[in-house]
Amino acid sequence: MIKTILSSELPVDEQLLIQKQSITSGTGNKRFCVVTGTHGDELEGQYVCYLLSRLLQENKDKLNGTVEIYPALNPLGIDSTTRGVPNFDLDMNRIFPGDPHGSMAESTVHGILQDLVGADLVIDIHASNIFLREVPQARISTSTVDKLLPIAEQLHLEFIWIHEAVTVLESTLAYALNERDTPVVVVEMGVGLRITQEYGERLVQGILNVMTDMGMWTGPISLPPCESILSTTGEVEFFNASESGIFIPYVDHSMEVSAGQILGEIVDPLAGTVLESIYAKEDGLVFTIRAYPVVYEGSLIARMFTKR
Amino acid sequence: MKKELLFTLKSPCRDTFRIHGFRFGSGKKSVAIVGAMRGDEVQQQYVCARVVNALLTLEDRGAINPEHEILVIPSANHFSMNISKRFWAMDNTDVNRMFPGFSQGETTQRIAAALFKQVQGYSYGIQLASFYMSGDCVPHIRMMRTGYEDEPLGKSFGLPYTMTCQPRPYDTTLLNYNWQIWKTKAYSLYCGQTASLDEQSAQTAISAILRFMDSQGIIKSPQSPAFLSQHVPEEKLVHIKAHKAGILFLMSKPHDHVARGQILGHILDPYDGSIRWEIQSPIDGTIFHAANKPLVLENGLLFRIIPDA
Numbered sequence A: 001m002i003k004t005i006l007s008s009e010l011p012v013d014e015q016l017l018i019q020k021q022s023i024t025s026g027t028g029n030k031r032f033c034v035v036t037g038t039h040g041d042e043l044e045g046q047y048v049c050y051l052l053s054r055l056l057q058e059n060k061d062k063l064n065g066t067v068e069i070y071p072a073l074n075p076l077g078i079d080s081t082t083r084g085v086p087n088f089d090l091d092m093n094r095i096f097p098g099d100p101h102g103s104m105a106e107s108t109v110h111g112i113l114q115d116l117v118g119a120d121l122v123i124d125i126h127a128s129n130i131f132l133r134e135v136p137q138a139r140i141s142t143s144t145v146d147k148l149l150p151i152a153e154q155l156h157l158e159f160i161w162i163h164e165a166v167t168v169l170e171s172t173l174a175y176a177l178n179e180r181d182t183p184v185v186v187v188e189m190g191v192g193l194r195i196t197q198e199y200g201e202r203l204v205q206g207i208l209n210v211m212t213d214m215g216m217w218t219g220p221i222s223l224p225p226c227e228s229i230l231s232t233t234g235e236v237e238f239f240n241a242s243e244s245g246i247f248i249p250y251v252d253h254s255m256e257v258s259a260g261q262i263l264g265e266i267v268d269p270l271a272g273t274v275l276e277s278i279y280a281k282e283d284g285l286v287f288t289i290r291a292y293p294v295v296y297e298g299s300l301i302a303r304m305f306t307k308r
Numbered sequence B: 001m002k003k004e005l006l007f008t009l010k011s012p013c014r015d016t017f018r019i020h021g022f023r024f025g026s027g028k029k030s031v032a033i034v035g036a037m038r039g040d041e042v043q044q045q046y047v048c049a050r051v052v053n054a055l056l057t058l059e060d061r062g063a064i065n066p067e068h069e070i071l072v073i074p075s076a077n078h079f080s081m082n083i084s085k086r087f088w089a090m091d092n093t094d095v096n097r098m099f100p101g102f103s104q105g106e107t108t109q110r111i112a113a114a115l116f117k118q119v120q121g122y123s124y125g126i127q128l129a130s131f132y133m134s135g136d137c138v139p140h141i142r143m144m145r146t147g148y149e150d151e152p153l154g155k156s157f158g159l160p161y162t163m164t165c166q167p168r169p170y171d172t173t174l175l176n177y178n179w180q181i182w183k184t185k186a187y188s189l190y191c192g193q194t195a196s197l198d199e200q201s202a203q204t205a206i207s208a209i210l211r212f213m214d215s216q217g218i219i220k221s222p223q224s225p226a227f228l229s230q231h232v233p234e235e236k237l238v239h240i241k242a243h244k245a246g247i248l249f250l251m252s253k254p255h256d257h258v259a260r261g262q263i264l265g266h267i268l269d270p271y272d273g274s275i276r277w278e279i280q281s282p283i284d285g286t287i288f289h290a291a292n293k294p295l296v297l298e299n300g301l302l303f304r305i306i307p308d309a
Helices: A044-058 A104-116 A142-152 A167-171 A173-179 A197-213 B042-060 B107-119 B151-157 B169-173 B175-181 B199-215
Strands: A002-010 A014-025 A031-036 A065-070 A121-126 A132-141 A159-163 A184-190 A234-240 A245-249 A255-257 A262-268 A273-279 A284-290 A300-307 B002-009 B017-025 B028-036 B068-075 B124-128 B140-144 B161-165 B185-190 B230-233 B238-241 B246-250 B263-268 B275-280 B285-290 B301-307
Touching: A002 A104, A014 A044, A014 A104, A031 A044, A031 A104, A031 A197, A044 A065, A044 A121, A044 A197, A104 A173, A121 A173, A121 A197, A132 A142, A132 A197, A142 A159, A142 A173, A142 A184, A167 A173, A167 B169, A173 A184, A184 A197, A245 A284, A262 A284, A262 A300, B002 B107, B017 B042, B017 B107, B028 B042, B028 B107, B028 B199, B042 B068, B042 B124, B042 B199, B068 B107, B107 B175, B124 B175, B124 B199, B140 B151, B140 B175, B151 B161, B151 B185, B151 B199, B169 B175, B175 B185, B185 B199, B263 B301
Parallel strands: A031 A065, A031 A121, A121 A184, A132 A159, B028 B068, B028 B124, B124 B185, B140 B161, B161 B230
Antiparallel strands: A002 A014, A014 A065, A132 A184, A132 A284, A234 A300, A245 A262, A255 A284, A262 A273, A284 A300, B002 B017, B017 B068, B140 B185, B238 B301, B246 B263, B263 B275, B285 B301
16 A cells, blocks of 8 residues: 655645555564665665565565555655755755754655654665665664674675764664664665666565565565675775776676776876776775766775675 | 965866965964855855955055964865856765865865865864855854854854854764864854855955954954844744745845744745745744745745744
C-alpha cells in the first residue's frame, strides 16, 4: 500500500509528497525499511526499491512482517537532477534530526525521521555522486560497529568501511536514527545519475539475506553468501590530484592492482601533455575511481584498500 | 598597503584561480577581514572592497596605528562569482563549510586550508557573511557559542543587534566556529543583502567595521554615532511560517516594529489572486528577518521577529 508520510504545498498547484510503499504479510511484527534518494543525483537506490517492491508484492506468502520502501526522500531533487533540495542551501543529509519549526527542508527531515524511528532495521542507500564510482560497500562508524557489522556482513557487499566518528556526520539520517536506537546501515554503490543493474540486483539479494536472518523472509536467495573485505584488516589510501586537468583512468573500480601499476593520468588537452601519472603504491583493491574526467588540484581520483 | 597573492590553483580550462590579500600596517596581527566565500556574495565583496579603499585613505593620512597589522581578503571564490554560481564552480561544495580545511584533501578543503592559514593568529576576525536561507535581515553581528565568543565586544561594531547562536554539528566547519576554536575573536557581519548591492546597508557595514577597529585602537577613524546594540540569543526569535503556499505579498520589512495581530502581508492564490492566508504578527516586536522571494512554500519561513522586552 502506498502511503504519503508528508505532504506540503508548493507555490503553484503542486504538492511535495514523501511517499513509501508499505508491504505487510504474515503475523510477524518486525519492520524493515529501505530509504534512498536523499541526494537527488544518486539514483542507484531507485532500481533496488523497484526490484524489492515488485518481488515482495509478488511473493507476499514468503514475507513475515512489514517492509517499507522510501524511494525518494528528496523528490524535488531527483526530478530536477539536483543533489540538494532545490531552493535550500544545505545538504539534506546534514540537517538531521531536523526541526519541526524550521524551514520547509528542516521540518521535512524531521517528519521523515519520526516516520522511521522504531524500525527494526533501516538500509540507507547512497550512490556516491557524479564524480566517483564506488564498489558496493557499507559505511559504519566505529561507535556503531558492534551492532551493525553483523548485519552489513550479510548484505552481499564487496567492502565494509569502518570509519572514525566525525562531528559533521552527526547531522546525517543514519546518525540520527542510530542515536534513537533504530539501527541503520549506510550502503554506497555505483555512481551518480546512473543505475548499475548488477549492483542493485546484488543488494536486493543481500537485503533478502538479512530479512531471512530476521525471520522476515522464507523465499529463496539467488546469490551465494559473499565475504566482504573489512577496512579494519588493512589500510585505506586516498589518491588526490596534484594537478588540474582531464583524468584518464587505466583501471576500473573493483580491480585488484599491483604496486607500481598505473591507475590513470591527468592530461592537458591544450598542450597535449601528461601532467601527472598516478601509480599504486601497494598491491590492493581499487574500490573508488574517478568517474567525472575534469579534475582540479585536490579532486579525489581513487581510493584503494591494501591488506596488512 | 601590500597586495599579496595568497593562493593559486590551476584550472583545467579556465584562468588560474587566485586569492589576493591586502595587508595594511605591520606588527601585531590585529584583524583579518574576509569577504565573499560564495559566488553570490556580491554585497559582501563590495563592502570589503570599500573597506580596502577606506584603509588606503587612512594609511595615506597616517591613521593606521603603529604595531597593528590588518589583512583584508575581499574574495575567496570569484570562480563561482564570475559564472553566477553560489558554491564552488566545479563540484558545488561550499568553501565556508570546509574549515579548518585540509591541505591534502579535496579542492575546497585545500582552499579553506590555505585561507585559514592566512587568517589565523589574528586577535579579531570579521567575516562578511550570508545566511543559508534566503531573505533580508537587520544588520547585525553574529557569533557562535563556543565558549570563546566575546559578545560584549561585538557591541563595538555599533550595529542594532548582536546575536549568539548554538552551533549544530554541521556548523563546526564554518570559518566563524574555527576562528574561535583557534583563539581569534570572530564576528560574522550580516549586512542585509547578498546577491544585489544596497548602498545604505553597505555603508552601515563599512562604518561598523571601521568603528570596531577604531574602538580597539587599530585605526583612527571616528565614525558617526552608533546604535547601542541589543543582544538577542537566536532562540528568542519568534518564527512565522507560511500556512499556505503561493505568491508572497509583503507589507512589512526588516527593522519595522510591529504589533500583535498586525497584518504583515498576504499569501495570494497563484491562479486567481485571492488571499489564501493573511500573515499576522503573533507578538509585539521588531522584524529581524523577512523572506524576499516572490513565491513561498507551505511551511516556508516568512519572518523572524525579536519580541519586545
